[in-house]
Amino acid sequence: MSTDGSRRRDVTVADVAKAAKVSKAQAARALGNYGAVSDDVRERVLAAAEELEYRPNELARSMNTGKSNTIGVVVGDIENPHFGLAMRGITDTAKKSGYNVILINTDEERAAEVDAVRVLLDKRVDGLIVAPASSLETSHLQQVRESGRPLVLLDRAATGVDVETFAVDMGSISYESTTHLIEAGHRRIAFVSTVRTDAPYVPGMTLDSSQISDRLDGVHRAFDDADLPYPSDLIRLNAGDADSIMRITRDLLLGPDPVTAIVASDGLIALSVVEAIQESGLSIPDDVSFLMYDDFAWTRLTTPPLTVIAQPVYDMGIAAASALIRQIEGRKSAGPAPELVATLIHRGSVGAPRDADVLSQSGG
Amino acid sequence: MSTDGSRRRDVTVADVAKAAKVSKAQAARALGNYGAVSDDVRERVLAAAEELEYRPNELARSMNTGKSNTIGVVVGDIENPHFGLAMRGITDTAKKSGYNVILINTDEERAAEVDAVRVLLDKRVDGLIVAPASSLETSHLQQVRESGRPLVLLDRAATGVDVETFAVDMGSISYESTTHLIEAGHRRIAFVSTVRTDAPYVPGMTLDSSQISDRLDGVHRAFDDADLPYPSDLIRLNAGDADSIMRITRDLLLGPDPVTAIVASDGLIALSVVEAIQESGLSIPDDVSFLMYDDFAWTRLTTPPLTVIAQPVYDMGIAAASALIRQIEGRKSAGPAPELVATLIHRGSVGAPRDADVLSQSGG
DNA sequence: CCTAGGATTGAGACCGGACTCACATCGATT
């Protein structure tokens, strides 16, 4: 019953000081736990603070310490469990060190990201973790660097931005998993990703996403090393919403020269691809093999369970947050960055292609 | 090359004023777009600001406007897509109105929640959205009210805290879905939830979670209305991690008097329950029927697809954020709160129980 | 030509803490 609808004026150090009959400076020292304060004064001040339910104004504090104890996180889509999990890693780590997290979602729009970064800098966050929507257009990230505030990249690299980056080595895991498919007998292997491009895909083209670039490089190398032609016509980018992904999938499966394996670039794509496969009445892995990035729990529940590329997403979040906080606090790196390695987890969704001709055509 | 490792001092209005050869007050007016400023001055100030790359310090601004344009969100587990999606609703809505979001994860720990709320108030957020870990211990939420800052509850109610609450009516959807199971012939229906209790469950006991209370009430009512005994021994609370859930599931399935249907209280529980059912070599719905809360995309991919209770989680986030922002801006409620109704989506995981004796035993 | 009243303008207070500096106070030292 101590409230009166209207927002009551906050209790300040000055109020506490008056109540404790000491100067504002002394009260501030006792409350802020700095400087020299006699036991007598400290007691009186703390008692008064308790009595008045004093709570420091962190805004004011940040203002002249220059520290907000807040870090900004910019991701494309928090709804995607990939980022949800990374976010857990970040918030868990931040909390341990006494930092809070401001989250901004960009919907993978570069404009929104530019805006997000500016807003966070304006709010004087102590540092930033960004999962850049584009690995190429990075001027806004360079501005962060120039502002002098620590920046760390998550999940994806950015060219021309020389900061610690926490992402798994997509090239090698992509090579490994593609090789796995090739060894199983697959030649027509499709790769479906939502990454946006202006022109249709051609091998070696520059992509907005370092992640996808690296993955495609891995695919290409795997085919090269197996002395097989790289089926670049099966790289399907610009897969947008669920409908578009299902359309692409049907196209891959039911065309004149159907694919025998599909790789989904993330969990969201995987959902629609698998749904389209099931709707087409095809079975995994008998009619088509399937492989996806990210090991979500539900991938164990389908029939068959899905072969996935597990990424240490939670650890990635932890590593990024730890590094950022280390930078903020001006500490040197204790050791080499933790290795973030993806693993191919064999479950039941990859098998031999139905059509064994493919094998004999290009020999071993 | 305009950077020098060390954090350069920020450009302030005073700097801009000097460059534009006007007073600080005039520069501030031109930049802040308030008060009266001649075109000449405005132009010079804006040019100088541009030149110096001036960026306002939002901290300082918040300090004397008393507005931080930031709302605090406290949830139990951002990793859970349920909250991930709600979070999207919140951030999308906040962004539209020019607000940012500080996210704190509590791991469903009340202590962490109390702390989170205090930290956010200290940071002078304009308002709070909380998904309370406990519906009973709510003193910290009452303190928010007393601080005069707007508060809105998400997903769960809290007793004794008179604020707008955005959650679906669990009682009726639970009644509806239980009735569905009963009509399909089920009598031994289990309910698995992670909600923590000190004592074993007995009908009518007070639970920490209003959500679960309401759901159990719904189950109870459904059995009562069907003139059947309420199998309260099958209400399994305190299901903790994945292992514990699987243990509970096996216990329900393989005991002397096995259940014929299991209801999973959320998506995380569902994953472990389904996994345990599959590992036990039982089939859904032939051996056991399955029903779960939350309609995640993957529930369509299992064999059979799962019957679920869809909750408008994204809309819930939107509604909560809209209401909070409305309160912050002191506007009256435009109309009644949007209805947040859950829907039972029939897919393939609910069928008739194998053992038809149950039906004849209790007639109908 | 003079003046009332609105538009402009600058000085300075203020938000709520942190921190500097000058001035006690006090026990220990010689």
Add this chain to the structure above:
DNA sequence: AATCGATGTGAGTCCGGTCTCAATCCTAGG
């Protein structure tokens, strides 16, 4: 008893904006 360094203490400045207030500048009406 005089001196010195180590606390304690309070007045006041500063952080970077917003905002009040009084002074000044214009311009139209008389």
